Every structure is written in structure tokens, then in C-alpha cells.
Amino acid sequence: MNSNTRSFLALTKASMKMYYRNKGAIFFSLLMPIALCSIFGFLSKGLGSTIKISLTNHGTSEVAQQFVEKLKKVKAFTITEMTEAEAALELGKGNIDLEVIVPDNFGALENGKPLPASIQTRFNQAKPQSGQIANLAIIQMVSDIDRKLTNAPSSIDVKSEGVTTNNLGYFDFILPGILAMTIMQFGIFGVAFSFVAIKASGALRRIQATPVHPIYFVFAQATVRLLVTLVNASILIAFGAYFFNFHMMGSYFSFILVVIMSILIFLGIGFAIAGWAKDETQVAPVANLIQLPMLLLSGIFFSRDGFPTWLKSITNYFPLTYVSHSLRTIANEGASLMELSTDIIGMGAWLVLVYALAVKVFKWE
Amino acid sequence: MPTILEVTNLTKTYDNDVHAVKGISFSVDRGEVFGILGPNGAGKTTTLEMIEGLRPISSGEVILDGIKTAEAPYRVKQRIGIQLQASAFFQNLKLTELLEMFADLYGSTINALELLADVGLKDKAGFLVKNLSGGQKQRFSIATTLVNKPVMVFLDEPTTGLDPQARRNLWELIAQIKNRGTTVILTTHYMEEAKFLCDRVAIMDDGKIVALDSPEQLINQLLDRGFKPHAEVPPATLEDVFIDLTGKTLRD
Numbered sequence: 119m120n121s122n123t124r125s126f127l128a129l130t131k132a133s134m135k136m137y138y139r140n141k142g143a144i145f146f147s148l149l150m151p152i153a154l155c156s157i158f159g160f161l162s163k164g165l166g167s168t169i170k171i172s173l174t175n176h177g178t179s180e181v182a183q184q185f186v187e188k189l190k191k192v193k194a195f196t197i198t199e200m201t202e203a204e205a206a207l208e209l210g211k212g213n214i215d216l217e218v219i220v221p222d223n224f225g226a227l228e229n230g231k232p233l234p235a236s237i238q239t240r241f242n243q244a245k246p247q248s249g250q251i252a253n254l255a256i257i258q259m260v261s262d263i264d265r266k267l268t269n270a271p272s273s274i275d276v277k278s279e280g281v282t283t284n285n286l287g288y289f290d291f292i293l294p295g296i297l298a299m300t301i302m303q304f305g306i307f308g309v310a311f312s313f314v315a316i317k318a319s320g321a322l323r324r325i326q327a328t329p330v331h332p333i334y335f336v337f338a339q340a341t342v343r344l345l346v347t348l349v350n351a352s353i354l355i356a357f358g359a360y361f362f363n364f365h366m367m368g369s370y371f372s373f374i375l376v377v378i379m380s381i382l383i384f385l386g387i388g389f390a391i392a393g394w395a396k397d398e399t400q401v402a403p404v405a406n407l408i409q410l411p412m413l414l415l416s417g418i419f420f421s422r423d424g425f426p427t428w429l430k431s432i433t434n435y436f437p438l439t440y441v442s443h444s445l446r447t448i449a450n451e452g453a454s455l456m457e458l459s460t461d462i463i464g465m466g467a468w469l470v471l472v473y474a475l476a477v478k479v480f481k482w483e
Numbered sequence: 484m485p486t487i488l489e490v491t492n493l494t495k496t497y498d499n500d501v502h503a504v505k506g507i508s509f510s511v512d513r514g515e516v517f518g519i520l521g522p523n524g525a526g527k528t529t530t531l532e533m534i535e536g537l538r539p540i541s542s543g544e545v546i547l548d549g550i551k552t553a554e555a556p557y558r559v560k561q562r563i564g565i566q567l568q569a570s571a572f573f574q575n576l577k578l579t580e581l582l583e584m585f586a587d588l589y590g591s592t593i594n595a596l597e598l599l600a601d602v603g604l605k606d607k608a609g610f611l612v613k614n615l616s617g618g619q620k621q622r623f624s625i626a627t628t629l630v631n632k633p634v635m636v637f638l639d640e641p642t643t644g645l646d647p648q649a650r651r652n653l654w655e656l657i658a659q660i661k662n663r664g665t666t667v668i669l670t671t672h673y674m675e676e677a678k679f680l681c682d683r684v685a686i687m688d689d690g691k692i693v694a695l696d697s698p699e700q701l702i703n704q705l706l707d708r709g710f711k712p713h714a715e716v717p718p719a720t721l722e723d724v725f726i727d728l729t730g731k732t733l734r735d
Contacts, residue, residue, distance in 0.1 A: 121590040128587030132573055132580065139575035320571035324627075326537060327565035328588040329557045 125330040129338035151300040159362035162288035168196045170214040172205035181225025216249040294445035295418030305384025313392035367452035380441040386472035393480030412438035440464040487513040492543035503529045505690035516667040518681035525687040527670040564628025568639040589631035602626045618649030638669040
């Protein structure tokens with residue numbers, strides 16, 4: 119084995135052990151993002167992507183049966199059958215959005231003609247949106263059934279087509295954001311603090327006293343962090359998919375490629391800070407100054423659509439904006455790398471800039 | 484004895500026109516223990532680091548084991564062992580893992596446990612450096628300088644900050660290294676240590692060597708110049724009392 123390869127492998131092995139024995143690093147790079155994801159996952163479940171409807175069916179006719187089945191087929195509805203008294207109580211508590219009562223004479227025929235009967239609905243005035251939407255849908259259903267029963271040809275109609283909205287929820291929006299944030303924090307904070315500590319302690323100088331150039335240690339550290347971040351990102355995505363039904367609409371290949379690019383950008387920033395700084399006290403303000411604006415303004419937790427134009431045009435150029443936008447667009451909309459060329463070019467520019475800067479400001483001692 | 488290190492007119496000048504080392508020349512014989520003494524700021528560490536290839540040489544020449552340091556610092560580093568003044572190691576790695584890592588950096592193969600046994604740390608093999616005492620740290624640090632079976636070992640103030648027991652223990656270790664035929668250069672502030680360990684010493688002050696000879700010769704020369712001790716020197720020192728009362732056993 120080439121002696122440089124052997125040195126590189128030895129330092130990589132050492133770096134790997136150092137990482138896995140550092141409980142704090144594991145907490146911040148893996149457990150914290152998982153915890154964050156869980157919080158947002160539960161929150162978005164609580165927000166309820168479906169409309170909750172209580173159903174009290176007094177009807178016995180075939181038509182009433184048809185109506186109930188039709189209602190249950192609507193994916194956007196969660197139907198729970200209960201008595202009127204229960205339903206009134208749940209509606210009052212805000213646990214359901216709409217109460218539906220099918221009367222006993224609904225769909226009943228007299229001399230081959232349907233008896234007039236009304237389905238009763240009540241919705242929560244405090245939260246009218248969901249209830250009203252559901253109400254409209256039910257009115258539509260009932261008039262459909264009515265038309266069939268009376269055989270009256272419908273002169274006017276609405277033809278609607280289902281558009282794939284991928285059943286995306288807030289969680290699908292948030293997971294790529296949390297992933298981008300984790301990559302940034304592990305890259306900038308993780309690298310800058312641990313590397314500057316090694317530098318300040320004199321352990322890096324001890325490597326300089328061997329025949330191996332310390333740049334091999336930088337490569338080893340970068341390799342370990344790249345691998346660890348990739349593993350952690352996979353765990354995070356698997357976790358999100360398994361527990362919170364995260365949807366990956368695009369290709370995993372494109373997604374991972376963007377993940378790797380972003381890891382390299384933020385590692386570069388981390389090494390540039392650690393290379394420039396003498397000790398931890400110099401790292402903290404600079405790392406925060408770079409990280410905080412991105413954390414708040416890159417659209418990882420909420421969309422940047424509401425920003426004023428000037429702020430939007432500045433934050434457009436943040437590396438984390440490129441990263442979170444491209445990860446999100448791949449995951450949520452299935453975008454290809456070609457469609458994301460602006461983001462890719464932006465990230466490429468940052469890569470060049472960051473490493474040029476790192477080489478310029480790096481001090482070994 | 485053949486020369487292993489030849490230093491000629493070695494100079495270190497910094498950008499701000501500070502002359503840290505002012506054209507010193509000396510040579511070290513194979514197998515000897517060579518001491519560099521001098522007050523803080525005399526240029527001892529700078530001299531060592533230029534010889535080791537850790538610090539660029541401003542002017543002059545260093546030839547170590549036939550290799551010019553300035554031309555091939557990495558080839559020089561391959562053949563020597565360096566203990567830095569403040570020795571620090573990667574955290575969260577066990578002693579054996581660190582030794583194996585250092586061996587890999589030199590492309591050499593070692594038996595880590597044997598090496599630890601040589602420096603009296605066999606029972607600490609699974610320890611982390613941060614859990615070692617001061618004396619144990621220094622012994623471990625010396626072990627890391629031996630992984631490549633060096634022709635020459637550089638020890639920069641190896642006993643500073645140690646208690647008398649640990650210091651004497653380290654003397655024995657350094658004497659062992661010498662007995663195996665390895666050349667040793669060390670710096671120290673302790674004169675009795677230099678007298679005990681060193682075959683020859685160079686005394687530096689203000690970037691220059693002001694005297695170079697064996698400790699005995701230097702003492703004799705001083706006496707020849709008519710030196711009289713300030714007071715009657717008792718045949719025992721306070722350190723002798725301390726060791727007599729507390730014993731030689733290590734307290735780590």
C-alpha cells in the first residue's frame with residue numbers, strides 16, 4: 119500500500135472513532151434532527167390534513183346506503199359514525215369539522231317516487247373552512263343522487279378533474295428543510311469547533327512532527343463527515359418515510375447528489391473558519407454570524423414567499439436557500455437536476471468560492 | 484564516534500527582525516544524549532524545530548543522518564522521533580489506537596502493547612490520554628516518538644511540571660533509550676537532570692551558544708576560573724531529603 123494511502127486510512131479510522139465516541143456530536147447530528155422531525159411530524163398530524171366528519175345514519179334505504187358509501191370513499195374525509203348526541207358534543211369540542219345526519223326517510227320511495235327528505239349538516243362556525251368545503255361536496259353528492267332518482271337530465275354541470283397533489287403535507291415540506299439545516303450545522307459548527315479544538319490543543323502540530331502533511335488529516339476529517347452525514351441523512355429520510363409518511367417524488371440519485379454538494383459546501387465553510395481561527399472563542403461569533411441568517415431566512419421552516427422583494431432577492435443567493443430549495447423541489451415535486459440548474463450553478467459557485475477562501479485563510483498553527 | 488547531526492551557522496530571523504537564533508554551530512555524535520540548556524526565550528525550541536524540519540531555516544545548514552533538513556524535511560521526519568514541548572493527542576482514542584495510528588503515519592509496524600510495556604504503561608493500554616497523570620502522559624508521549632524506531636529522538640522539556648518521582652522515572656526511561664543506541668537531544672531547565680542524563684550540553688543564551696562541553700568539563704572549567712560557591716554546599720540537597728522521605732515509587 120502506498121504510504122500516503124496508509125496514512126490517509128489511519129487518520130480516517132482515527133477520525134471515525136473520534137466521531138463515534140463523541141456523544142455530543144451524535145446527538146447534534148442525528149438525534150436532534152430526528153427529534154425535530156418528530157415534533158413537526160406530530161404537529162402536522164395534529165393540523166389534520168383530512169376533514170373530520172361525524173355521520174349519523176338513520177336511513178335504511180338503498181339510496182341512503184349508497185350515499186354513505188360514497189361519502190366514505192372520499193379520501194379527504196375521515197368519517198366516524200356516532201349518535202347525534204355524541205356528534206353534537208364532538209362538534210362543540212372542535213374535534214370534528216362537520217356533522218352529517220341522514221334522516222330515516224332519506225331515499226325512501228312512495229309509489230316509485232322518492233319522498234322529499236333532507237340531509238342535515240352542521241359545521242363548526244369557529245373553523246368554517248373545512249366544514250364548508252365538506253358541505254359543498256355533500257350537496258354535490260346529494261344532487262347527483264337526486265338527479266339519478268328523478269331521471270332528470272342535468273342541463274348544467276361541472277366537470278372537474280383530479281389533479282395530483284401527491285397528498286403532500288407540511289411534513290413533506292419540512293423534512294428537506296431539516297435535512298438541509300442539519301447538513302449546515304454539522305458542517306459549519308461541527309467542523310469548525312472540533313477542528314479548531316484539535317488545532318488549539320496542539321494535536322495537529324503533533325501530526326506535523328510526523329512525515330505526513332496535516333492536509334491528510336483535513337481530508338480524513340472531511341471524508342468521515344461526508345460519510346457520517348450521508349448515513350445520518352438516510353436514517354432521517356427512512357425515519358420520516360416510515361413514521362410520518364414522507365413522500366419522495368423525485369429520484370434518490372438527484373437528491374443524494376445535492377446532499378453531497380451541500381455537505382461539501384458547508385464542510386468548506388467549517389474548515390475555512392477553523393483554519394482561520396486560533397481557538398473556539400473566535401469560532402463562535404463567526405460561525406453564528408454565517409449560520410443564523412441562513413437558518414432564519416433560507417426558507418427551511420417556512421416559505422420565503424411572504425418576504426419583501428429586497429429580502430427575497432438577497433436571500434436567493436444564500437447557499438442554504440439553494441440547498442433547501444433544490445432538496446425540497448426534488449422531494450416534493452420530483453424535479454430533475456436540469457430543472458434545478460439555477461440551484462446547481464449557485465451551489466457550484468459557492469463550492470469554488472468557499473474552498474478558494476479556505477485555502478487563502480487557512481493557518482496550521 | 485561518528486557524527487549524526489551537523490548544525491552549521493543556523494539562524495532564525497522573523498519578519499519583524501527578531502533574531503531568535505543567531506548563527507549557531509554544533510554537532511551531535513551517534514548514541515549520545517545531548518542537552519540544550521538555557522533560560523526561557525534563549526532559542527532552544529526554535530533551534531530544535533529547525534533541526535526537525537518543523538520550522539523553516541532562515542540561513543545556515545542542518546545535516547541529519549546524511550540528509551539536509553532544508554531540502555528534505557519529510558525524509559528527516561521519517562527517521563526521527565519528536566516530542567513537542569506541550570504534547571497533545573487526539574481525544575477519545577485509546578493509547579494503543581494512538582500508537583498504531585502513529586506507526587501507520589511512518590509506514591512502520593509495531594506491537595503497541597510491547598511499546599507501552601517499554602515505557603511502563605502496559606496496564607493503561609485501554610486508557611484515554613486525558614485519564615493519564617502528568618508523568619504517564621510524558622512517558623506515553625515518548626512512546627509515540629519511538630514507533631518508527633528512530634535514529635534520533637528530540638525531547639523538548641520532557642520533565643517540566645513533573646514531581647520528583649516522575650522525573651527520576653523519566654530519567655531512567657531516557658537512559659534506556661540511549662542504551663539501545665538511539666541518539667537523544669533534550670532541552671531542560673533542570674541542571675541536575677542535565678548532569679545526570681547528558682554526555683554533553685550546549686548552554687544557549689540570547690540565540691547563541693555560550694558554552695558546549697560535557698557537564699563535568701564545564702564544572703571544572705568554572706572552578707579553574709576561580710569560582711567559589713556562595714555558601715558552603717552541603718553534601719545533600721533538599722531534593723535528596725524529599726526523595727529519601729517519600730521514596731522513589733511513582734505516584735501516578
